[in-house]
Amino acid sequence: MELISIIITSLLLFFAVYGFILVLAGATYKTKNVTPRTLTSIKILLPAYKPDQTFLQVLESVRKAKKNHPVDVFILFQEANQDIVQSAEKFGFDFEQKRFDHLSGNSYRHVLQYLCNHHLDENTHEYMLILDKDNIVDEAFFDHLAKTSLTDYHIIQGARKPLKTTEGIQLFDAISERYNDLMLRKGKLQLGGALEISGSAAVIKTNLFKYAIKQMDEEAPGYDKNFMVKLLTGPVKLRTLFEDALIVREEKTTEINNYQSQRLRWFGEQYFNAFYNSKSLIKAAFLQGKFRSFDYLITLIRPPRSLQLVGSGLLAASDLIDLNFGYLSLPFFFNAVSFGIVAVPAMKLHQVKRLIIGLNKVLFSNVIASVTCLKKKYRNTFIHTR
Numbered sequence: 001m002e003l004i005s006i007i008i009t010s011l012l013l014f015f016a017v018y019g020f021i022l023v024l025a026g027a028t029y030k031t032k033n034v035t036p037r038t039l040t041s042i043k044i045l046l047p048a049y050k051p052d053q054t055f056l057q058v059l060e061s062v063r064k065a066k067k068n069h070p071v072d073v074f075i076l077f078q079e080a081n082q083d084i085v086q087s088a089e090k091f092g093f094d095f096e097q098k099r100f101d102h103l104s105g106n107s108y109r110h111v112l113q114y115l116c117n118h119h120l121d122e123n124t125h126e127y128m129l130i131l132d133k134d135n136i137v138d139e140a141f142f143d144h145l146a147k148t149s150l151t152d153y154h155i156i157q158g159a160r161k162p163l164k165t166t167e168g169i170q171l172f173d174a175i176s177e178r179y180n181d182l183m184l185r186k187g188k189l190q191l192g193g194a195l196e197i198s199g200s201a202a203v204i205k206t207n208l209f210k211y212a213i214k215q216m217d218e219e220a221p222g223y224d225k226n227f228m229v230k231l232l233t234g235p236v237k238l239r240t241l242f243e244d245a246l247i248v249r250e251e252k253t254t255e256i257n258n259y260q261s262q263r264l265r266w267f268g269e270q271y272f273n274a275f276y277n278s279k280s281l282i283k284a285a286f287l288q289g290k291f292r293s294f295d296y297l298i299t300l301i302r303p304p305r306s307l308q309l310v311g312s313g314l315l316a317a318s319d320l321i322d323l324n325f326g327y328l329s330l331p332f333f334f335n336a337v338s339f340g341i342v343a344v345p346a347m348k349l350h351q352v353k354r355l356i357i358g359l360n361k362v363l364f365s366n367v368i369a370s371v372t373c374l375k376k377k378y379r380n381t382f383i384h385t386r
Helices: 002-027 054-066 082-089 107-118 141-145 168-190 206-215 224-232 256-276 278-287 291-301 305-321 327-346 349-372
Strands: 042-049 071-078 094-097 127-130 155-162 202-205 240-250
Touching: 002 168, 002 305, 002 327, 042 054, 042 107, 054 071, 054 082, 054 141, 071 082, 071 107, 082 094, 107 206, 127 206, 141 240, 155 168, 168 240, 168 305, 168 327, 202 206, 206 224, 224 256, 224 278, 224 291, 256 278, 256 291, 278 291, 305 327
Parallel strands: 042 071, 042 127, 071 094, 155 240
Antiparallel strands: 127 202, 155 202
């Protein structure tokens, strides 16, 4: 029993220290703006599955943000209400209506491959950008992008921020997004690695995007993590940048069922790639010298953040009961400091109670999602959420 405790504590300690180092590194990350220059051509892709009224706000935000920049927009409506389609027509963007529900497997993969084959040409648009159907684009998005050396990079990732954080689940989700920005983007870049893209708001070189989409595993249940695996094990050494000023805002869910569906998809994709692509990531790291691939494997196998925090807290409580601050308490120490660095700037004192209530709901949901996400019925599928 003592050996099991030591093994569990050691694993939690490894991930706690790993996250702590990345958070510290991310806290010191800064980008340098350059003299604004004319942007190269960019294609915005909006794969809109059953869009609602929020989608019209998204289109309005895109219209305002693109201004006179060389930005074109294409909407792929899937199973959309015709009132929404008709309302969207007034924006003057190119669009198509198409169904993919007759095809087996990951519907989002089919969507992305269709877009690559029919609506994305690297000779016309050097870069591309995917936006989700609820991503409200900041009006200065492309103005700020013009202040970066876009053509020096393969990927420039923007920041996804919440429209509001009035509920505990929304607040925890927003803190998790900030964690990801500090750890998986700013921290990795600061230490010489490649950032991990989020599902949207990333400006990506078109030919590289098309390459990775064509390489995607047929059974992968999501998009962004399998996409990153194909990039990191591919022939190109990625040049990536994170830019805080490139902002898209989205409504964070307040419903635990919807939150669990999101995590079921995200954990399923994370652990699918950790399990099925570990060999290719290790091979790329140690046979091709791409050690960023091994670092990415570490981030894929890490336990859910909420479970790390609560699990290490229980170990620390065990130490406290024994009136001892020792080895069992170390993971909690590093997790607590990391959480403080991330959470304190993102919330106000009166929100602490909401966060605790939200954490209790999220913890149970994440336990279920992480245990069930690799079931065969979730493989090779895409779980749509509102």
